[in-house]
Amino acid sequence: MEKVEGRYHRQEILEGWNQGKIQQSTVLIAGVGALGSMVAVFLSLMGIGKLILVDMDTIELSNLNRQLLFTEKDIGEFKAKIAAQKLREINPSIHIVDLSKNLTEVPRKYFEESDVIVDGLDTFEARRWLNSLCVGLKKPLVHGGMYGWYGNIQVIIPYRTPCLECQPLLPRERFQKSCTPPGKKRENVEPPKFPGVSTISAVLSGIQAQETIKILLDLPTLIDNYLFYDGLSQSFTTIKLERNPKCIICSDEYRLEGIEYAIDKKETIRELKNRLTATLGLVAPIRVIHKTRFVEDDTKIEDMDLASGDLLFVYDKSLGKPLKLRAKIS
Ligand SMILES: [Zn+2]
Known part of the structure; x- marks a missing residue:
């Protein structure tokens, strides 16, 4: 059979x-x-x-x-x-x-x-x-x-x-x-x-x-x-395709150090958020956390306890994990 x-x-x-x-x-x-x-x-x-x-x-x-x-x-x-x-x-x-x-x-x-x-x-x-x-x-x-x-x-x-x-x-x-x-x-x-x-x-x-x-x-x-x-x-x-050594999602440099991001000490958090939308395509609502605290939109960078090299964690709608920014204050 x-x-x-x-x-x-x-x-x-x-x-x-x-x-x-x-x-x-x-x-x-x-x-x-x-x-x-x-x-x-x-x-x-x-x-x-x-x-x-x-x-x-x-x-x-x-x-x-x-x-x-x-x-x-x-x-x-x-x-x-x-x-x-x-x-x-x-x-x-x-x-x-x-x-x-x-x-x-x-x-x-x-x-x-x-x-x-x-x-x-x-x-x-x-x-x-x-x-x-x-x-x-x-x-x-x-x-x-x-x-x-x-x-x-x-x-x-x-x-x-x-x-x-x-x-x-x-x-x-x-x-x-x-x-x-x-x-x-x-x-x-x-x-x-x-x-x-x-x-x-x-x-x-x-x-x-x-x-x-x-x-x-x-x-x-x-x-x-x-x-x-x-x-x-x-x-x-x-x-x-090549891996981007500066990729904000998958680069080793980013994973370990965060992305270095130029921040003007005269700007406010609101202005920083607008720049993040324009430069990295982040989508509102964006939240910024420094030293485990949310930072209000009206806060000026110079009024924060933020030094070059410090980390800011940024949350938005477009990413499944927070973005790690390493501040470069000018
Ligand atoms: Zn990548």
Whole structure:
């Protein structure tokens, strides 16, 4: 009698594959839209052990041109919840946690237990926050982004490869303008309208899922390269990336010493905050802590007990950990 091949047989015969390893692995997918939902499908087909799906958005009619897991009867439902239901049908053996909440409200334990984190987000601010958190927790991050016919992928292995903050390739201005203004709920704000087509998300999400699996299997990944995909000319371009020795998120110098930041003794904390927004892209509300105390906006630097070399800790909305500034008073 002919032997029945197991569910994963065709991938198990791939060189370097380790199904047991994949079934013991956990992946967190931040954003279950065009990219994230498809990455979730691919990882489910491959038999990933556990998926944690995070998305606070609900399904809209305009998502249905490129988000395969959702249908018209799902409109108005949470993406994470519906995605989890459909993925359980695709592969009932996978443990799926769905969290219909803002990324910043997700308990840290879910990030800590993940082996890889996948970026399926759509704003620069959220990506920046996720990048800083992943670097802080030393978790591999598979970034993917797309715009119309084009897309990009970057694999971040904290302290080994460049992080998202190391290099200026992200079009920050465009994404920052579409972010939720401080104090406003996202649902009250017009969301960004990016052109998007299912074939481009299929290519990009396929690559993201593949990089995720290769990280889990210790196979060669895209590290140190930024991958651009041009769906019009059908070309892939890789750009070599270098770690930025002054990176405020991942450089050793920063981790040990903080970033040296010139501060005028005549300026106020409010003026310092404005400069931090302009120079480092921090997002209000910004809080400044010196010697474990919050410093009020009206405080002048010269009235503080602040000397060159002292550390200031700065908290804002865009980073998952505080920024460490080493004062250089002039
Ligand atoms: Zn970096």
